[in-house]
Amino acid sequence: MLSKKTKYGLKALTFIATRESDLPVQVSVIAKSEQIPQKFLESILLTLRKSGILGSKKGKHGGYYLRMEPLDIKMTDVMRVLEGPIAMVPCVSLNYYEKCDDCPDEHKCSVHKLMIEVRDSTLKVFRNTTLADLSNTNG
Amino acid sequence: MLSKKTKYGLKALTFIATRESDLPVQVSVIAKSEQIPQKFLESILLTLRKSGILGSKKGKHGGYYLRMEPLDIKMTDVMRVLEGPIAMVPCVSLNYYEKCDDCPDEHKCSVHKLMIEVRDSTLKVFRNTTLADLSNTNG
DNA sequence: TATTAATCCTATCAATTTAATAGGAATTAC
DNA sequence: GTAATTCCTATTAAATTGATAGGATTAATA
Known part of the structure; x- marks a missing residue:
């Protein structure tokens, strides 16, 4: 079975990739749109960032963005x-x-x-x- | 990850298929040869029998055998x-x-x-x- | 500088699944 | 009748997964 972690992660990546803007996307926005528990998603995106797939920006107007083209x-x-x-x-x-x-x-x-x-x-x-x-x- | 159940099951099936004789093979023999916990293997072979892949014979000189050609x-x-x-x-x-x-x-x-x-x-x-x-x- | 909004980090918990064990009932060969 | 085997159910221990909690850190901006 595919874990929820992976499924949520893939959905989140897709969500970010589909955005028109290059501005970072907040976890809360993805969580709400994709119906993923926010705290769980936080940890997943953190993993993706640590692996180099995502970048992040902290603080107000922060969020996650892709490090490469989809x-x-x-x-x-x-x-x-x-x-x-x-x-x-x-x-x-x-x-x-x-x-x-x-x-x-x-x-x-x-x-x-x-x-x-x-x-x-x-x-x-x-x-x-x-x-x-x-x-x-x-x- | 492949479960141990599946791995043990595949090894057991291979063991039975490789035998020259058509006589039923005892769980204890397979368990010993393939280094599988016997009681665990028992339950796995039972599952395979219930699904129709294996047949069994109870009692002395009993054991499991394939229902079809490998x-x-x-x-x-x-x-x-x-x-x-x-x-x-x-x-x-x-x-x-x-x-x-x-x-x-x-x-x-x-x-x-x-x-x-x-x-x-x-x-x-x-x-x-x-x-x-x-x-x-x-x- | 204070406030707000975000990521970051660690720890914990609950639920589920997996791997294994235990004990005995039922069946069969001899 | 005895020994050897499958069959069945229940239980348990360990590992994994999914989710939550709380706060530290960082950055924008008023």
């Missing part, structure tokens, strides 16, 4: 920040590889191969999708 | 039984469709389209993979 924000990056590794098992993760604790030999593991295929096919989708694609409502 | 056991079916819906959000699930509780209009939802693509690409993998593929260790 066309240059790939889903691979967004999903990794919000949802974590794309692979379903650590032993096939490209960016967060770890030996599975319950698996003596991953080369003999029947699950391993299958999960590599799933990872690759999912990666293909995320690599070919940018925030601009999400924002395009005529889809 | 080549005819598709990952779509196995994954749905063990892991649940393949879609990451209920609103794009083919077999378990539900409206997302936090989404007023899924046609305007930017996440929806992305999740359809992910679903389709994952489905493609699972539809093209059978238990026979998992069992083939020369892969």
Whole structure:
């Protein structure tokens, strides 16, 4: 299941990307429009900012803005920040590889191969999708 | 993340498929060989039996066996039984469709389209993979 | 400079899900 | 009748997720 964190994050990014103006957008505005608990959204946007996808401006008239054009924000990056590794098992993760604790030999593991295929096919989708694609409502 | 339930289930199925004999395999044998907690595995194999993928024989010399040839056991079916819906959000699930509780209009939802693509690409993998593929260790 | 409005940060909590365990009932082979 | 097995239900412990709380920090502006 996709976590609410990721779902909310994607919706918020889409919301920001769809704005005409370049002015920072307040959390409260996004929360109200997208019906997301504000405090929860705050923490999500903070994560996105720390990862470099969003920038922020503090104080009055502050808020969040995109650091790049929507066309240059790939889903691979967004999903990794919000949802974590794309692979379903650590032993096939490209960016967060770890030996599975319950698996003596991953080369003999029947699950391993299958999960590599799933990872690759999912990666293909995320690599070919940018925030601009999400924002395009005529889809 | 892939649940342990699914991982254990796939390993157990592979174990059974790889046996030469058609005799039922005891839970204890699989548990020991694959290093899976026996009681946990018991409940997993029970689920697989109830779903029709495995058959069982009770009593002495009892155990579990495949109801079909490995080549005819598709990952779509196995994954749905063990892991649940393949879609990451209920609103794009083919077999378990539900409206997302936090989404007023899924046609305007930017996440929806992305999740359809992910679903389709994952489905493609699972539809093209059978238990026979998992069992083939020369892969 | 004081006020207001915003992000930033840390801690906590409640609910859910997952992983595992326990104990025994039912069934079957021998 | 005994031993070995699946079957069933209930319980528990740990981890994760979703959400909340409270206040520190920063910046605009009157």
